[in-house]
Amino acid sequence: AAPALIGLRAAVRAQAAREGKLGVALCGLGGFSTVSIAPELTGAGHVWLAGVITGDPAKKGRAWASKYGFPKENIFSYADMARLAESKDISVVHVVTPNSLHAAHTIAAAQAGKHVVVEKPMATTSADCERMIAACKAAGVRLGVSYRLLWEPHHRKAVELIAGGALGEPTNGSYEFSWGYAGALADPVRRRNIKQWLLDPKLTGGGALFDTGVYPIQAACYLTGRTPVAVRGFASTRHPDLFPLGVEETMNFDLIFADGFHAQCRASYAGNFHQCTTYGPKGVVEILPGLPAGSVFGQSANGKPNPKRLFVNREEQRLDDTLQLGAMLDAFARSITTGAPFAADGAMGLRDIRIAEAVSASVAQGGLAVSLKA
Helix, strand or coil: CCHHHHHHCCCCHHHHHHHCCCEEEEEECCCCHHHHHHHHHHHCCCEEEEEEEECHHHHHHHHHHHHHCCCCCEEEEHHHHHHHHHHHCEEEEECCCCHHHHHHHHHHHHCCCCCCCCCCCCCCHHHHHHHHHHHHHHHHCCCCCCHHHHHCCHHHHHHHHHCCCCCCCCCCEEEEEEEHHHHHHHHHHCCCCCCCCHCCCCCCCCCCCCCCHHHHHHHHHHHHHHCCCCEEEECCCCCCCCCCCCCCCCEEEEEEECCCCCEEEEEEECCEEEEEEEEEEEEEEEEEECCCCCCCCCCCECCCCCEEEEEEEEEEEEECCHHHHHHHHHHHHHHHCCCCCCCHHHHHHHHHHHHHHHHHHHHCCCCCCEEECC
């Protein structure tokens, strides 16, 4: 079929799908937007892909408009985000740019009157998180953080079981999200396909802690319903030739809670390993990768779920795998239209960055415990 006809068909499908839904503009069109978010928006119940914000409006922006059927007027550059205020189609901006740009893009979207969902980590400093929260409050818009696992069935069920006393009072846990980034960097072919900005400490805010370390922090908090009062951190880099100063290869860290709960956490680029295990006097609740392939913390991609398994005292709880990002954005849309709280708000994102900052402060002090302010 001719490109014009393909574009027309996409526009017709988009028009039919958008009735009664809130329009979302993706800010940043890298691999995560392309592979994970956009495919799920096409089947979401409360949101639709209404536009994009990109560094390449003429080529990439128009290609997205043609593929997903939104008008070319809904293509914006980072420099002209103020024009979002003119768009009646767009209600929500999902910020998917490198970590250090989250604050600027969130604030720009809020000042244009748009609600914002920002990818994790919320920002690279707690000061930036505070600025983001203040900007959204001043503009009267909602701010959410893309903690998609709060809507993932296995993680939700684990929260429910632990809160219901399946373990008794939780005593300790082990949480790790590590992946083989070092191996990819060492391979000239694979290296071309990875996110190079993750090696820039100014863009990423740090190394493994600011990339995957947010997931163990989150898991320890939402699985127990608690917030740590102190942390200890121990950073290491086994391959200094691959990781520049300020981008640690591995971060081991402990989260210490007021009631004695202790979370041992790890984020590393040295190899693929995922763990989400919570213990108590009555047993153990564990989330494992699905079969034949899956990830404890991984996102859905290409419109397909990321398989997971849940075990309570070695007995599997059978649950469906679902698309996480579409479910999260649908929940955000419902919070806007109904006024209900959003489970992953800016305050939660700020809390996690303060925890990450305390871990880094502990590393700087040789692994001494650092207290968190109440």
